[in-house]
Amino acid sequence: MTVSSCNAKAEAVEEKKISNNLIMALGIVVPLIGIYLASTNSLFAFLGGIAIIFATLWGANGVRTVAKYGIGTGVPSVGMVALGAAVAAVVVGIYFASKTVLLAPVLALIFALLTGLLIGLSARYILKMNIPVMVRSMTEICGAGSLLILAHVTTITGSFDLLHLKSLSETGIVLLVFIIGALSILHPYNACLGADERQGRTLKLSLATGSAQVILAGIASLYFIGLPGMLTLLFGALAWFVTYSMFVRTSFEEGIVMNTGLIPEVEHK
Amino acid sequence: MDPITIILGLIIAGILIVIGVHLIPVGGAPAAMAMATGVGTGTVQLATGAGLTGLVSAGYMYHFANVPISYVLLSGAVGSMLMLGITMLVGNVVYIFGVGVPPVSAKVKFDPITKYRQDIYVSPGTEGHGIPTVSYVSGIIGAFLGGVGGALTYVLLNELGISSAISAFIAIGFFLANAVLAAYNIAGTIEGFHDPKFKRLPRAIVSSLIVSGFIAIILVFATSGGVAL
Amino acid sequence: MIDVNTGLGLVALMGAAATIAGAAEDLESDIGSQSNPNSQVQLAPQVGVLHRIFNKAISGEPPAYAFYSSIAATVAWILMNVNFNIIAAFAIGAFVASIFHGIYASTAYIGRLASQRRYGQPIYLDVIYNHLPPIMAHGFVATFCILGLSYILWHYFEHPFPFVMLAFIWGITVGAIGSSTGDVHYGSEREYQNKPFGAGLNAALSGKIVTKAEIGTRSSIDNAWFCAKFGGPATGITFGLIVFLDNWRTLVFDQFMAIVVGFVIVALLIVANWLLEVWARKNYGPYPEKLAMLEGGA
Numbered sequence: 001m002t003v004s005s006c007n008a009k010a011e012a013v014e015e016k017k018i019s020n021n022l023i024m025a026l027g028i029v030v031p032l033i034g035i036y037l038a039s040t041n042s043l044f045a046f047l048g049g050i051a052i053i054f055a056t057l058w059g060a061n062g063v064r065t066v067a068k069y070g071i072g073t074g075v076p077s078v079g080m081v082a083l084g085a086a087v088a089a090v091v092v093g094i095y096f097a098s099k100t101v102l103l104a105p106v107l108a109l110i111f112a113l114l115t116g117l118l119i120g121l122s123a124r125y126i127l128k129m130n131i132p133v134m135v136r137s138m139t140e141i142c143g144a145g146s147l148l149i150l151a152h153v154t155t156i157t158g159s160f161d162l163l164h165l166k167s168l169s170e171t172g173i174v175l176l177v178f179i180i181g182a183l184s185i186l187h188p189y190n191a192c193l194g195a196d197e198r199q200g201r202t203l204k205l206s207l208a209t210g211s212a213q214v215i216l217a218g219i220a221s222l223y224f225i226g227l228p229g230m231l232t233l234l235f236g237a238l239a240w241f242v243t244y245s246m247f248v249r250t251s252f253e254e255g256i257v258m259n260t261g262l263i264p265e266v267e268h269k
Numbered sequence: 270m271d272p273i274t275i276i277l278g279l280i281i282a283g284i285l286i287v288i289g290v291h292l293i294p295v296g297g298a299p300a301a302m303a304m305a306t307g308v309g310t311g312t313v314q315l316a317t318g319a320g321l322t323g324l325v326s327a328g329y330m331y332h333f334a335n336v337p338i339s340y341v342l343l344s345g346a347v348g349s350m351l352m353l354g355i356t357m358l359v360g361n362v363v364y365i366f367g368v369g370v371p372p373v374s375a376k377v378k379f380d381p382i383t384k385y386r387q388d389i390y391v392s393p394g395t396e397g398h399g400i401p402t403v404s405y406v407s408g409i410i411g412a413f414l415g416g417v418g419g420a421l422t423y424v425l426l427n428e429l430g431i432s433s434a435i436s437a438f439i440a441i442g443f444f445l446a447n448a449v450l451a452a453y454n455i456a457g458t459i460e461g462f463h464d465p466k467f468k469r470l471p472r473a474i475v476s477s478l479i480v481s482g483f484i485a486i487i488l489v490f491a492t493s494g495g496v497a498l
Numbered sequence: 499m500i501d502v503n504t505g506l507g508l509v510a511l512m513g514a515a516a517t518i519a520g521a522a523e524d525l526e527s528d529i530g531s532q533s534n535p536n537s538q539v540q541l542a543p544q545v546g547v548l549h550r551i552f553n554k555a556i557s558g559e560p561p562a563y564a565f566y567s568s569i570a571a572t573v574a575w576i577l578m579n580v581n582f583n584i585i586a587a588f589a590i591g592a593f594v595a596s597i598f599h600g601i602y603a604s605t606a607y608i609g610r611l612a613s614q615r616r617y618g619q620p621i622y623l624d625v626i627y628n629h630l631p632p633i634m635a636h637g638f639v640a641t642f643c644i645l646g647l648s649y650i651l652w653h654y655f656e657h658p659f660p661f662v663m664l665a666f667i668w669g670i671t672v673g674a675i676g677s678s679t680g681d682v683h684y685g686s687e688r689e690y691q692n693k694p695f696g697a698g699l700n701a702a703l704s705g706k707i708v709t710k711a712e713i714g715t716r717s718s719i720d721n722a723w724f725c726a727k728f729g730g731p732a733t734g735i736t737f738g739l740i741v742f743l744d745n746w747r748t749l750v751f752d753q754f755m756a757i758v759v760g761f762v763i764v765a766l767l768i769v770a771n772w773l774l775e776v777w778a779r780k781n782y783g784p785y786p787e788k789l790a791m792l793e794g795g796a
Contacts, residue, residue: 392700
């Protein structure tokens with residue numbers, strides 16, 4: 001009885017599926033606006049936090065789309081490749097735009113999308129992986145990775161020009177950006193993996209991991225922009241509290257929650 | 270160094286990494302339950318662990334004055350080989366003394382190096398376990414190539430005039446992108462160069478050629494300062 | 499540069515820190531059930547085996563440890579720059595990292611088990627409350643030691659990579675080692691303790707993990723007790739040896755000899771592995787079932 005009601009619930013939920021196009025649009029526009037606004041004044045740096053959250057949402061949705069097919073190497077490798085390929089794109093974008101700095105995020109995004117497209121095409125047609133969404137998802141994930149890195153750079157240092165990228169790299173904090181970005185993109189699907197995985201819940205978790213990153217970006221920005229970093233930290237903490245509670249509440253509604261107890265007997269044992 | 274050499278060098282580095290990853294024996298999740306030959310972890314994870322340990326050694330060597338580039342590359346290779354060699358050795362210790370199984374391959378009947386009989390030592394219902402000599406040697410060679418590839422990326426980026434921290438950052442990303450391409454080609458488990466899956470290597474080399482080539486070209490164009498918008 | 503004697507002491511200290519870090523890392527991943535052995539915990543409800551074991555699917559161990567180490571190193575770095583005491587900075591950094599560790603561990607457990615509703619697997623709240631503190635504590639120890647050895651390498655040996663980057667790299671390495679060595683003990687032996695010693699897991703038995711303890715139900719904290727006897731120390735020795743040998747050869751020998759010594763060590767490792775293989779084959783012998791099959795076929 002429980003099984004059938006579960007299936008019915010899953011189907012009802014399936015109808016409400018958020019389209020990938022909508023998430024992609026949100027994942028490109030909101031981070032770009034956030035990055036530009038955050039770079040205007042260090043007081044607005046916390047707006048980069050919004051960019052971080054939405055870029056994570058986009059990336060996590062891409063990971064979910066491609067990892068559902070079971071690629072044989074686990075979910076983490078998808079998240080790692082996203083950021084790994086985006087690294088070069090971001091550096092290239094920022095170097096290219098050394099005269100007109102404002103172009104940097106767009107250029108970085110374009111280069112990341114191209115790199116992702118190449119990875120997706122070679123995985124699909126040269127390595128002959130039988131995953132139809134491979135090309136699109138890889139492109140999306142790499143694009144999200146580049147926006148995520150840029151949003152972090154902007155939130156932490158208050159700007160996205162070459163000078164600030166260099167100072168972020170010299171301290172090594174860029175590696176923090178790299179790994180928290182990768183983990184936040186891959187964690188939502190990895191943590192919700194299972195037969196009853198559902199897009200809405202996974203994406204709620206991606207909002208939570210995105211906000212957790214904002215807290216960390218706030219901590220790191222205390223070193224670069226000083227007190228305005230506290231704004232980022234507070235904003236991140238607030239967003240994290242709201243989204244984390246959202247995720248936990250949804251999971252508790254959908255799962256079987258017990259305070260404690262022995263293992264229940266299963267009928268088909 | 271002139272830009273063309275650097276582009277070619279980066280492509281070679283990418284290909285070295287891809288070949289290296291194919292040579293490292295990984296059993297993925299099944300190996301953690303002694304159900305498959307190889308190290309019980311994922312392809313990307315193990316290769317990255319070895320490659321980055323090599324990068325630390327190479328970076329340390331590179332900062333000495335007047336050191337030949339070959340020393341830096343070999344230093345990266347040695348760091349990588351040490352990491353993988355010790356990990357595989359202790360992995361075997363755990364298989365032999367913790368689980369009580371001899372290291373054995375299920376893909377071949379006789380070990381190509383030691384000529385030992387394999388199939389009767391495979392415990393029932395599994396596809397081999399542990400790291401036999403042939404896989405061990407294959408892994409060491411793989412770590413050597415991966416270490417050289419990672420160190421070469423780092424050295425070339427430094428030669429481009431990028432600071433050592435950004436170079437290492439890009440080298441890590443470059444390593445990961447290539448390792449994941451190789452892992453997609455392997456799809457789970459590989460025992461080393463004697464594994465039938467090793468014949469798929471050319472495909473991974475071609476895809477690495479395309480991806481590393483693209484990254485190398487845009488990197489060199491952007492940083493050589495010729496084009497600035 | 500520092501003189502060789504001080505350097506040797508520092509390298510030994512790095513090795514000791516690495517040993518503790520490796521052991522703590524492996525035990526933490528056993529309590530949380532992370533990485534590859536967790537595939538069996540994940541599979542268990544599907545084959546009708548419900549359990550009270552933690553399911554810490556944050557990600558693979560290498561990215562996860564790189565994550566904790568980078569957070570800790572960043573916090574410590576910022577504190578060091580305002581002239582904070584270094585040890586205290588490490589402790590605060592590792593504490594912040596362990597908080598994030600706990601957050602991600604809780605979402606992994608809740609998320610994975612909520613996705614197993616159709617098999618009737620409950621989310622036990624007391625499992626979360628009981629397991630998070632030991633997970634975070636072991637993570638704290640491992641992260642603290644990684645920060646220590648990265649700091650020695652960066653500050654005393656003047657490594658050109660920034661401090662945070664070294665912590666990141668050693669985090670990836672310790673995760674790769676932990677999931678390659680110690681986790682095998684957890685996956686092959688502890689999860690299938692009721693199966694006879696001396697065989698790999700038969701593929702037909704996948705997912706049928708042990709869920710009963712000596713008294714009552716098995717919790718993942720019991721797994722640390724078991725794995726601390728072999729898997730944990732083995733992981734620690736691996737990481738300690740890697741850190742010690744790699745830095746020792748560059749410290750004691752000049753640049754060319756350091757490479758030669760590295761190759762010699764690798765050659766010795768190959769021989770040691772071969773001897774181990776020969777020992778195991780001689781003492782364990784072939785499997786009787788396989789020999790019987792062979793004779794039946796011939």
